[in-house]
Amino acid sequence: MSLSKLLSDYGMLIVLILLCVFYSITTLDEQNPRGVDAAEQVTQMILDGYNTQDRIVVVSKSNPEHVLFANTLLEELESSGYQNVEHIEGEPPEVRSAFEQFDSLGVRADAVAIPQDYSTIIGNIKNRIPVMSQAQIVAPRSYRWPTFLLANNLRNVANQIVVIAIIAVGMTMVIITAGIDLSVGSLIAFSAVVAAWIIREMGGADATLGVMVLASVIAILMCGLVGFASGITITKFKVPPFIATLAVMLVASGFAYIISKGESIYEIPDSYVWLGRGADLFSIPNAVVLMVIIYVLAHILMTRTTLGRYIYAVGGNPEAARLSGIRVNLVLLFVYTMCGIMAGLGGIVQASQLKSGAPTYGLLYELYVIAAVVVGGTSLQGGEGKISGTLIGAFIIAVIQNGMNLTGVESYTQKVVLGFVILLAVLLDMLKKRSWGGKKKTVAAG
Amino acid sequence: MRNLYRLLPVLMLALAVSSCQTQPQSDAVEATTGTIGVTLLTMTHPFFQNLAAGLEEAAGEHNMAVTVNSAEFDVARQRNQIADFIVQGVDAIVMSPADSKAIVTAIQEANEAGIPVFTADIAALADGVEIVTHIATDNYSGGRLAAEAVLEIAEEAAEIAIIDHPEVESVIQRTKGFHDVINEANTNGKAIEVVAQLPGGGIKDRAFRVAEDILQAHPNLDVIFAINDDTALGAVAAIEKAGKSGTVQVVGFDGTAEARRAILEGKIYADVIQHPHQIGIMTVESIVSYMNGDDLPPEQLIPATLYRQADAAADPILQEEAASE
Numbered sequence: 001m002s003l004s005k006l007l008s009d010y011g012m013l014i015v016l017i018l019l020c021v022f023y024s025i026t027t028l029d030e031q032n033p034r035g036v037d038a039a040e041q042v043t044q045m046i047l048d049g050y051n052t053q054d055r056i057v058v059v060s061k062s063n064p065e066h067v068l069f070a071n072t073l074l075e076e077l078e079s080s081g082y083q084n085v086e087h088i089e090g091e092p093p094e095v096r097s098a099f100e101q102f103d104s105l106g107v108r109a110d111a112v113a114i115p116q117d118y119s120t121i122i123g124n125i126k127n128r129i130p131v132m133s134q135a136q137i138v139a140p141r142s143y144r145w146p147t148f149l150l151a152n153n154l155r156n157v158a159n160q161i162v163v164i165a166i167i168a169v170g171m172t173m174v175i176i177t178a179g180i181d182l183s184v185g186s187l188i189a190f191s192a193v194v195a196a197w198i199i200r201e202m203g204g205a206d207a208t209l210g211v212m213v214l215a216s217v218i219a220i221l222m223c224g225l226v227g228f229a230s231g232i233t234i235t236k237f238k239v240p241p242f243i244a245t246l247a248v249m250l251v252a253s254g255f256a257y258i259i260s261k262g263e264s265i266y267e268i269p270d271s272y273v274w275l276g277r278g279a280d281l282f283s284i285p286n287a288v289v290l291m292v293i294i295y296v297l298a299h300i301l302m303t304r305t306t307l308g309r310y311i312y313a314v315g316g317n318p319e320a321a322r323l324s325g326i327r328v329n330l331v332l333l334f335v336y337t338m339c340g341i342m343a344g345l346g347g348i349v350q351a352s353q354l355k356s357g358a359p360t361y362g363l364l365y366e367l368y369v370i371a372a373v374v375v376g377g378t379s380l381q382g383g384e385g386k387i388s389g390t391l392i393g394a395f396i397i398a399v400i401q402n403g404m405n406l407t408g409v410e411s412y413t414q415k416v417v418l419g420f421v422i423l424l425a426v427l428l429d430m431l432k433k434r435s436w437g438g439k440k441k442t443v444a445a446g
Numbered sequence: 447m448r449n450l451y452r453l454l455p456v457l458m459l460a461l462a463v464s465s466c467q468t469q470p471q472s473d474a475v476e477a478t479t480g481t482i483g484v485t486l487l488t489m490t491h492p493f494f495q496n497l498a499a500g501l502e503e504a505a506g507e508h509n510m511a512v513t514v515n516s517a518e519f520d521v522a523r524q525r526n527q528i529a530d531f532i533v534q535g536v537d538a539i540v541m542s543p544a545d546s547k548a549i550v551t552a553i554q555e556a557n558e559a560g561i562p563v564f565t566a567d568i569a570a571l572a573d574g575v576e577i578v579t580h581i582a583t584d585n586y587s588g589g590r591l592a593a594e595a596v597l598e599i600a601e602e603a604a605e606i607a608i609i610d611h612p613e614v615e616s617v618i619q620r621t622k623g624f625h626d627v628i629n630e631a632n633t634n635g636k637a638i639e640v641v642a643q644l645p646g647g648g649i650k651d652r653a654f655r656v657a658e659d660i661l662q663a664h665p666n667l668d669v670i671f672a673i674n675d676d677t678a679l680g681a682v683a684a685i686e687k688a689g690k691s692g693t694v695q696v697v698g699f700d701g702t703a704e705a706r707r708a709i710l711e712g713k714i715y716a717d718v719i720q721h722p723h724q725i726g727i728m729t730v731e732s733i734v735s736y737m738n739g740d741d742l743p744p745e746q747l748i749p750a751t752l753y754r755q756a757d758a759a760a761d762p763i764l765q766e767e768a769a770s771e
Binding site (some may be wrong): 156 | 501515526527532544555558613738
């Protein structure tokens with residue numbers, strides 16, 4: 001009994017964990033130590049194998065990780081008394097010409113110290129230059145670890161789902177009221193384009209922080225207004241949500257194309273990527289922190305407040321809710337406005353990640369958002385669902401996509417698998433209700 | 447309860463489907479001299495399918511492993527694919543950006559990770575990114591060739607229309623080359639008027655609708671320049687529907703198999719053909735030269751050529767098809 005309760009409450013969480021385990025096993029691969037770790041390992045190898053008079057050539061590219069490697073290694077070698085150390089920094093052609101210069105001067109090297117991911121290329125080049133061919137490559141040893149579980153990749157997974165996960169909060173509320181909002185994908189584009197356009201008109205690449213914040217807030221509020229308008233159409237004119245938001249989807253997308261003239265707007269200051277690419281708190285991406293805050297607030301709203309209970313009540317049985325004194329229309333207006341605001345925020349995150357606004361953003365995202373909500377266990381018939389479930393649903397989608405990218409599954413197959421997972425989630429939900437739903441409403445309610 | 451237990455293996459099976467094809471690939475990686483991560487604009491377009499085939503063929507010859515992903519026009523998705531390539535630590539990234547400007551942050555991330563980036567067909571148009579080399583069709587001179595084909599059909603005075611796709615840089619180059627030749631011809635005494643230039647999204651169904659509208663609005667139209675073959679085929683369908691086959695000619699761009707057949711049948715007057723397969727091969731060869739420490743020019747253009755009915759009649763691909771039918 002307790003096991004079945006566990007499965008019914010945490011079924012999708014278990015699926016998520018199984019997915020993570022699955023991809024951890026299938027992406028087990030050789031990993032290269034990086035930065036300081038790599039430098040320390042190489043230092044040890046040089047200390048063990050070479051004396052202080054030997055000529056050591058340190059080779060690196062100019063990207064931050066390689067620079068960190070090279071600088072640490074150079075310092076360590078110097079403090080250990082190595083006097084014949086030289087550093088070559090650059091792309092393969094530059095390294096090659098440096099080696100060729102050694103050749104013409106007739107100076108040989110004893111060791112080439114290098115980060116693992118550059119060793120094959122430099123090894124190839126070295127072997128073709130006579131004076132260098134005697135030199136040994138000294139690179140850190142690789143170790144076996146799942147690519148999926150690399151810190152960088154876990155950050156990737158979270159970062160890649162942020163936009164969809166944020167919007168899914170609003171969508172969860174809408175779906176709990178037995179509605180739907182198809183306009184969120186277009187609102188991503190609309191919000192991104194509006195914000196980018198305002199920034200371009202008010203200073204472009206030299207715009208101030210104030211302008212960027214203002215532009216983003218205006219874009220989000222405009223999306224909230226669009227959501228409010230959808231809500232009015234649905235409550236006052238009794239247009240079914242599917243139709244009302246379908247119309248808004250086309251209008252918002254059209255405006256995004258009109259404002260941007262069909263092109264991406266990219267005249268934006270570099271600092272605009274703070275939200276999408278920055279990572280200030282324990283190297284957790286800022287957008288992920290924002291997402292967590294939103295989920296916590298939404299969870300409190302849905303579980304601890306009167307408004308939250310009203311939202312469930314409206315979805316469960318609107319007539320009963322009305323008779324018990326709930327102002328159903330106000331609740332509906334709230335959820336559609338909220339969904340618009342969340343879509344606007346999603347658009348800002350997207351614009352920040354890509355440092356530009358384009359009308360092509362958010363294509364078909366409404367479907368991914370709805371999928372996240374449904375996989376998370378929210379019923380399309382309304383009245384049921386959890387914010388935490390939606391987060392799990394979003395992560396299931398993110399892990400599958402990321403895992404398939406890592407294992408090299410082509411895009412077509414990805415779609416098929418994703419489709420099956422959504423179907424499976426719904427089936428699981430149905431079975432759950434059939435097995436334990438005796439006391440509650442049955443499946444046929446919808 | 448028991449049902450749940452039964453379902454879990456099904457899920458694992460679905461995942462196994464996705465993993466079984468990758469298993470041999472990851473085994474192969476160890477034996478190769480490098481891995482290339484590729485993300486193309488789309489894989490629903492024959493041009494990119496041929497490009498991918500060229501990449502895979504050349505990579506096979508050089509003993510390299512390739513993973514081809516498709517952005518399907520979604521630049522955010524492309525950014526994710528690039529982020530995943532970075533985590534995997536591929537040796538080179540090849541891309542056809544889904545948006546020449548919005549892709550910048552993703553390229554910067556690859557630059558920061560020290561992974562060389564190559565662009566194929568579509569360039570990244572922004573400062574602050576390092577691209578090893580860009581390999582593409584010479585679209586500007588391709589556009590000029592298209593206009594020369596139009597001049598072959600047009601008499602002293604003619605009305606022509608362009609079905610455009612101005613979101614894409616390569617298409618902007620094509621229409622620029624096209625306009626330049628038409629303007630030159632007009633200063634030399636011709637009277638060729640571009641009566642309409644409308645976006646068709648580069649896809650057949652939208653181009654069909656746009657072509658229908660153009661034919662409605664301009665009954666004396668002589669030639670349509672379609673910026674790619676799907677657009678050209680959409681225009682052909684609209685012309686056939688309007689009963690104007692033969693009076694309105696189409697000049698296309700790309701040289702896909704379907705368009706070549708249409709040229710053989712006389713439905714399209716001529717195509718400017720690109721050589722995407724060649725682009726793919728050239729890209730891999732550039733990666734190999736990069737790894738050998740050779741200097742590469744920032745841009746390598748592969749010339750386009752004109753392809754008329756006579757070329758189609760002698761085309762080995764079409765003859766093979768005819769023989770098999």
